[in-house]
Each structure stands twice: as structure tokens, then as C-alpha cells.
Amino acid sequence: MSKVATPFVRNTASIGGNIILAQKYPFPSDIATILLGVASTVRLQVYSKTLEVTLEEFLELPPSDPSTLLLSIFIPHWASDSQKESKVIFETYRAAPRPLGNAVSYINSAMLGHVSQKSCGDLVLSNLHMAFGAYGTEHAIRATKVEQHLNGKVLTPSVVLEAVRLLRETIVPMKGTSHPEYRVSVAVGFLFSFLSPFAKGIKGPGNTLSISSASSSNTDDPCNLPLSSRRETISSDDHKPVGEPIKKGGSICR
Ligand SMILES: Cc1cc2nc3c(=O)[nH]c(=O)nc-3n(C[C@H](O)[C@H](O)[C@H](O)COP(=O)(O)OP(=O)(O)OC[C@H]3O[C@@H](n4cnc5c(N)ncnc54)[C@H](O)[C@@H]3O)c2cc1C
Incomplete structure (x- = not known):
């Protein structure tokens, strides 16, 4: 989660807002994937009714409307089992x-x-x-x-x-x-x-x-098994000059 956006965005935005965006739109959320991976459940309020569903079910539902309020997100406790080692x-x-x-x-x-x-x-x-x-x-x-x-x-x-x-x-x-x-x-x-x-x-x-x-x-x-070689190039020039290091105006020594 510390790689999501920037500290400024992380300190301002909410996990609830992120999950709702991920539910309503094809928003490429990192938070929703992490919470789905730990089998989270969500508690919702729709008008006066509250209901609890898994995050997986919630993401599958039709896009939520303004009457849906996300009340809480629950992450189950995953413990090591000493008996089963x-x-x-x-x-x-x-x-x-x-x-x-x-x-x-x-x-x-x-x-x-x-x-x-x-x-x-x-x-x-x-x-x-x-x-x-x-x-x-x-x-x-x-x-x-x-x-x-x-x-x-x-x-x-x-x-x-x-x-x-x-x-x-x-x-x-x-x-x-x-x-x-x-x-x-x-x-x-x-x-x-x-x-x-x-x-x-x-x-x-x-x-x-x-x-x-x-x-x-x-x-x-x-x-x-035969030997295989593989090479992945992570960076490219697709978005140049975005991503290139640049000098900050205020830090240039005169
Ligand atoms: C520059 C930038 C980079 C980002 N990078 C990433 C990234 O790498 N990975 C990633 O996952 N996300 C990323 N985000 C998304 C960010 O993490 C926030 O999730 C997103 O900006 C939503 O912010 P918010 O909490 O202010 O939501 P808001 O704008 O407040 O809410 C979004 C929507 O959800 C509704 N809503 C909010 N809370 C609730 C609730 N409890 N119940 C019902 N509806 C609700 C609001 O009414 C609104 O419609 C990035 C955002 C920015 C601006």
C-alpha cells in the first residue's frame, strides 16, 4: 500500500473512496486487489438496510448508486496453525x-x-x-x-x-x-x-x-527441462519525457 500514489494522495484519500471507485468503474485500484487477496468483507448501508457481503461479491454487483454507503471493511485474521505446522x-x-x-x-x-x-x-x-x-x-x-x-x-x-x-x-x-x-x-x-x-x-x-x-x-x-533465457525491459521511451529526472528550478546553484 505504501507504493500507491504519493504520500500526499495517501494522506488525503480514503480507502472507502478507492473501493467505491473500483466498484463503480474499471478503475485500476491496487487497494481493491490487496483487500480481495485477503478475503475481505464489506458492510454496506443501502437506505435503512445494512448488509454484509464479501468484497468479491460487492465488486461483482452492478455499479453502486449514491444510496449505497460503505460502512466498514473487515479483514479476517489469518494465523499460522501450530498443530498442522x-x-x-x-x-x-x-x-x-x-x-x-x-x-x-x-x-x-x-x-x-x-x-x-x-x-x-x-x-x-x-x-x-x-x-x-x-x-x-x-x-x-x-x-x-x-x-x-x-x-x-x-x-x-x-x-x-x-x-x-x-x-x-x-x-x-x-x-x-x-x-x-x-x-x-x-x-x-x-x-x-x-x-x-x-x-x-x-x-x-x-x-x-x-x-x-x-x-x-x-x-x-x-x-x-531445457535451459531458457529471458529478458524483461521494464522501462521504455513510450511516455518520454515523463519519468525522466529533471532538475528542480529552486535547487539549481547559481
Ligand atoms: C495522483 C493520483 C495517483 C493515484 N494512484 C493510485 C494508485 O497507484 N493506486 C490506487 O489504488 N489508487 C490510486 N489513486 C487513487 C487514490 O488512492 C484514491 O483512492 C482516489 O483518489 C479516491 O480518493 P478519495 O478517497 O478522495 O475518494 P472520493 O473522491 O472522496 O470518493 C470517490 C467516490 O466514492 C464515493 N465514496 C467515498 N467514500 C464512500 C463511502 N464510504 N461510501 C460510499 N461512497 C463513498 C464518493 O462519493 C465518490 O463518488 C491515485 C489518485 C491520484 C489523485
Whole structure:
């Protein structure tokens, strides 16, 4: 959240205003994605009635009218379970033309879950919540097919490749969105960054798993994976001179 906009905007704007904008318009909110990722619920007042719905349900509803008042946002407590020896993991991601706020995201994501160790030593994830937003979508969404696919499984290369395939099916930027392929590839990068510490036979970023090589070869054996190289250029000249460092008039020494 400290990367949203600027300190001035953060100190002035409200989370409620942000969520309402995200509900009414295809506003590329970072806050809505983070709150969706932690399974938040919202309490609303519509005329004299109050109701409580999940943020996911609220975002799906038709655009709210001025009679809808957002009263509160509730974030459930996610605790590590000492009996099941599971730990809570939570990561947020944001890709934007400039890294530190004040630039609308190309895509953002929030991922949460429990990680536990099986008796054989393999790690498994459960209770996954994977939210993605701002990629040219009406509102932030949960990648439920990816969550269901990964829950309770050991993360072998073939399991991860299937998750990537499901994610590519889920993240479909609306017609007219700029850089659609880039946004989808960043979503895959986010997923991979989140999963790689828990995966079996997959090293972290710069690893030997080739996403595009989801062919018929036995990818469960890392020895069968071909080497792949990859390069991402984050900055470009698209918005020049926006983003270029400039001298401030008041600081020039005379
Ligand atoms: C320069 C700039 C950069 C920004 N960058 C980002 C960014 O990187 N990521 C990001 O997520 N956001 C970003 N924002 C959005 C910002 O974080 C605020 O969410 C947004 O400006 C709304 O501000 P506000 O709280 O003043 O809302 P308002 O303008 O007060 O409210 C927005 C709308 O919601 C309604 N509303 C407000 N509160 C409630 C309520 N409780 N119940 C019902 N209706 C309500 C208002 O009536 C209005 O219609 C940026 C904004 C600016 C100006």
C-alpha cells in the first residue's frame, strides 16, 4: 500500500473512496486487489438496510448508486496453525511504468495461503487466495481455477505449468487495453515468483523451467527441462519525457 500514489494522495484519500471507485468503474485500484487477496468483507448501508457481503461479491454487483454507503471493511485474521505446522504466506505485486507509485499499474496481484510440510518433506499450499487486478479488467478478480488446481498439491514443474496455463486462460485484458501480452506475461511472472520458493525441482527467478516448453516431455524431472533465457525491459521511451529526472528550478546553484 505504501507504493500507491504519493504520500500526499495517501494522506488525503480514503480507502472507502478507492473501493467505491473500483466498484463503480474499471478503475485500476491496487487497494481493491490487496483487500480481495485477503478475503475481505464489506458492510454496506443501502437506505435503512445494512448488509454484509464479501468484497468479491460487492465488486461483482452492478455499479453502486449514491444510496449505497460503505460502512466498514473487515479483514479476517489469518494465523499460522501450530498443530498442522502451517505458516501463513502473503505477497503483493505491482508492475507500473514507474516503480514507486504515481503511475497506474499495468497489473497488480495479492496472493495468500498456508504452507505446510508433508511427512516426506515436500511443501504444499492450501487455502489459496490469488487476486489479480488493473490488467484491463472491470474489477479485480480471484483466479479461482488456479487456486483450486494448486490447493494441496506438491508443486512439481508439471503442476506449476498447468497453473500457468490456467492463469493465462483467466487473465484476459479487455479489448483496447494497451500492452495486453505484456500484462499477461507479468501475471505469470508474479505467480512464478510466489510459487517458486515452495516448488519441487524448480529454482527461483532465472530458473531452468521454460514456461513455453509445456510440451509432451516429462517435465516432472528437472533434468529434462531445457535451459531458457529471458529478458524483461521494464522501462521504455513510450511516455518520454515523463519519468525522466529533471532538475528542480529552486535547487539549481547559481
Ligand atoms: C495522483 C493520483 C495517483 C493515484 N494512484 C493510485 C494508485 O497507484 N493506486 C490506487 O489504488 N489508487 C490510486 N489513486 C487513487 C487514490 O488512492 C484514491 O483512492 C482516489 O483518489 C479516491 O480518493 P478519495 O478517497 O478522495 O475518494 P472520493 O473522491 O472522496 O470518493 C470517490 C467516490 O466514492 C464515493 N465514496 C467515498 N467514500 C464512500 C463511502 N464510504 N461510501 C460510499 N461512497 C463513498 C464518493 O462519493 C465518490 O463518488 C491515485 C489518485 C491520484 C489523485
